[in-house]
Each structure stands twice: as C-alpha cells, then as structure tokens.
Amino acid sequence: MIKSIFYKEWLKLRLCWCLFLVVHMGLVVYLLLSLRSTLLASGVVETWATMIGRDVLMVNQLMYLPVVTGVGIALCQWLPEMQVKRIRLTLHLPVDYTASIGAMLLCSLVGLCLIFSLDAALLAGVEQLWLPRELVWRTFLTCLPWYIGGLLGYNVTSWCMLEPQWKIRCADMLIGAPLVALCFLTAQPACYIRMFPWLLLLLVVTVCLPFYSVYRFKLGKQ
C-alpha cells in the first residue's frame, strides 16, 4: 500500500519535480559559468583574493531557490488534495493515516534532498577544479542553511495546507513563516555554523506538524 502511495505521488508530482530539477541544474550551471567567466576576465589571483578577503562567494543567486522549491512542491502536492477534500480518500485507505501521510511527506522530502544534493555535488565537484578546498567547503556551508530553509519551507507549507480551518491556517502561517526566515538572516559566508544543530532540531520538529493538521482534519474541524 505504501508503495502505491509513493507511485501515486510520483504520478502527481513528476512534472513539478522535472521542472524544479531543470531550474536547479540550470541555475547551478549558470553560477559555475559565471564563476569561470570571472576567473578568466578578472584573473584567478584577483578572484581568489576577493573571495578570501572580501567574503564573496558568488553563489548568492541560489539563496531563495531551495525555499521556492520546497514551498512549490508542497503547494503542488497538497493543493489538489485539499481543494475538493480528496485527502479523505487517502485517509480512508486501509493503512494508518500517520503511515499514509508520513509516506507522502517522506517521498517529497527525499525528492527535495535529492535535488539539493545534486545541486551541492555539482557545485562542489566543479568548483574544486578551480578553487582550494577551503573555499569549496565555505561555499557548501554558506548554501547549507538555504537548503535547510527549503526543507523547512516544505514542512511549514504542508502544515498550513493540511490545516482544515482558515483562521488556524493563518495563525500557522504567522508562526511558520518566521521559522523559515530563520535560514535567511544573512548571506555572510559560513556564519550559520553554530546554528545548524538548532535548524536540524527545527526540521525534526516541523516535520511532525502536518500530522497535527491531519489529526484535526480527521476530528472533523471545518
């Protein structure tokens, strides 16, 4: 049954996944070409000096793409389910609702992790040809909170989308949006290094919240 849920989610979201994958790969390739062009035009020595001395990593355009992806996937996944209350069909399956909703959340979170890992791997893999490992690692540490923001954006949007009552949904948004914004307080390189344990904890906490919305849905809140 869980396998069927995975398959259903794939059929429902495959176009979205492909679209976001293309956008992500396109932006990463653009960033790499842009870095290469700077290295050639300004000189390697000057570019390294700027990256080391002025805290410039040339990846800032990537900042909000993960959160747009996370929110976009959540909207594509839950909007059709909530519009005509199609989610009731899922909740009436002969499996526990925590397992079915958990499976739906899991396949999106795994999909997001895959896209983000591909991003990071492509970026790091090519950058390490041109830059010393310290700068590649610094770039990864700078992008990591943005990727966590993408996952948080997915969790929070799912939580809000699944909430059956509008007034509670608005309250959820008021709490959830600042939590996602926590990942975007600065673009300064590697400054989130002390925040990662807290962001990971927040990720674990927020992944539980959609279950509460579904619990309320099952209670018949309208």
Added chain:
Amino acid sequence: MKNFKSQISNLKYLILVLGLIVAAWLLPALYDLVSPRTDRLPFVVYSCLDSTFIRFETTGKQVRYVDFRGQEFTKTEADSLLPLFAFRQLVAEGRLPDSLFGVELTPKKIQQNAFHFKTSPKQLNKPAVGLYTMLESASGRVDLQLPPDVFRLTDEGLEFIDCETNKVNKAKSLSFSRELSKHGFTFPVGLIWGNASTRKDYDNGFLLTDANSRLFQLKMVKGAPWVREIERGEMKIERFIQLFTIEPANRKLVGLVVTDDHQLYAVRANGTLAHVDIDEYDPETMQITIVGDLFHWTLTLYTATDSRYYAVDAESFERVACEIVPDPELPLSQRIRRWVLPVRLHFTSWQNQYIQPNINND
C-alpha cells in the same frame, strides 16, 4: 508509530512553544524598529596642550566640543587644543605652532606619526577562511602586488597553493616551513594575523604564534622567507589570544598583541614587546579605537557597560590620563520594552557575525 499517534494531540503544545519562540524574537525586534535607539558614542581625543580628553558630541547636525570637566569649547578653540589632530585646519589658517614640547612640527612629520587603528568583536568573531595571502614585502616597487599564490596552515607547516593551477607549491611550502623551524618555531601554528591589503605603504607580513605560544614575525623578502622571534624580555606572558599586524607610516611598530590576561602590548619594529598601560582589553567583548599622534595615543574602549578612555605616551606607552564613563541609563522606550517584553530572543549580535540564539544579550 503507535506511540507517535497517541502523542499527536499533544503537538498543540509544541506549536504553542514555537509561537512563543517566534513572539520572543519578533515582538522586541518590531518594537526596536518602531523606536530605535538614537544615542551616538562621542569621538574622544587627548589634548596634549590641555592634558585632558576632548569629546566631540554630535547631536543632530550640531557638534559640541567638551572636556570631562564640563568645559565647552568653540570649534576654533578645539582646533587649537588639538594641534596634531586638526593640523590641516591650523596650516590653512597659518596657526600651526612651529614646535611643541621642543619638537619641531611640520605637516609631514605630523602626518607620518599619525596612527589609526580600530577593531570590534564583530570584526574578529567570524568564521575564518583558513587561507592567507603573503605579500612580497621588498619587491623594489612602490605599489604592493598580489602574489600568485595563497597559503594554508597544516600540522606540519605552511602549504602554498598556486592560484593558476590550484596545486600545492611544494618547494615554496618546504622553504617557508623549514625557515620557521630553523628559528625554533614548533608547528602547528596557533594564531596568525596579516593584512592582505595592497592599499598600504609597505608590508609587515604576519605575526604568528607556535604550539608553545611563542610569538614570531614572518615576511616574504624577495621571494624568500624572513623570520624572527619577538622577544618577551622579562615580561610574564603565558599565552597570546589575539594578534594584529599593523603598518603605521612611521614604521616604528609591527603589531599589537593581546595576552590571555587581557593586557595589550605593542610589537616594536626592533622585535621587542612594550606593554601598553591600560587596565584591560578583551577583544572578544570590547571595541577598541586608537588615535595616535607624535606624542600620545588616545585609546577608546567600549564595553557592554561603559566607555574607557586612556591616553598613553606614544614612545613609552605609559599611561598619561584615564577616564571611565559608565553608559547612560537606558532611554525610557527601552526600559518600557524590557518591562513589557522581558525575554528578547535574537539571532544576530553586536559581538560576532555568527547566527545563533542569544537571549537578552543586547
């Protein structure tokens, strides 16, 4: 899973906690946005003629010149009392004294001995890149040039990486590491500080400490390493906690260093240390500004609770004057905020560039 299911109804408490966290973060931030603090810290400089500090207090577009005795001066009087600070104005008005304390004054001499240094905890407490640029300090050219490589620190020495190939330059790495070892340097490097900027008159290279907390200076002279140990003399220094390399125009100093007991030392160009006679300087929590001239240095230290002003002799670094001014009482709007919103959660701080949770740490 069954256990989780039975707990789902309790998730409302978790949401409540998240709501409280968001409120403790955003409500005080919104309050501060609506009623921002407008108090400005005054600029303070020591007058060698009046033997007192003169404060430049800015309120709106007005600047008041007052000393700590409460005496107020006009701008012209302040210029006269600070001949080394306002020398350009005095030269323009033909009022620059020919000599002061038996020392002949010329604009060039004043300019060459003027020294400015400023740093704050926020500038220091940030993630380090771990890559450093060693400039050529004796290229024979007036302008400094960026070198074709950068270096990293390893447990065994320095490792130079060629920028064009992104490969380690083993010969150069070995040469610099060996030269350091030859002078008694024990790897790994503890602290290191250098100014990679090419917008300066000359280069003093790097100050660095070894595994035994011994202090060294390292420069590149005509492509080769140049190393010397900084002598501590009779000074009882256990450990250094912060190093700064400086390049003053008069070339009398190489750097400033701070020890674990928060004492500030100047590193003279002859490779010796001189204690700067101030009570304490903790680079983790205090902002420091040094304005130096031919005769004195004015050191201003801002702490979380007060502002400290010291004047020391520019040669011996012995204290000449000191004023400690407690911070003024919080404005009414801030006192109201602390009463209405007693818990303030924030993720950025004036003390560092890290994003991390801080509670009531303004």
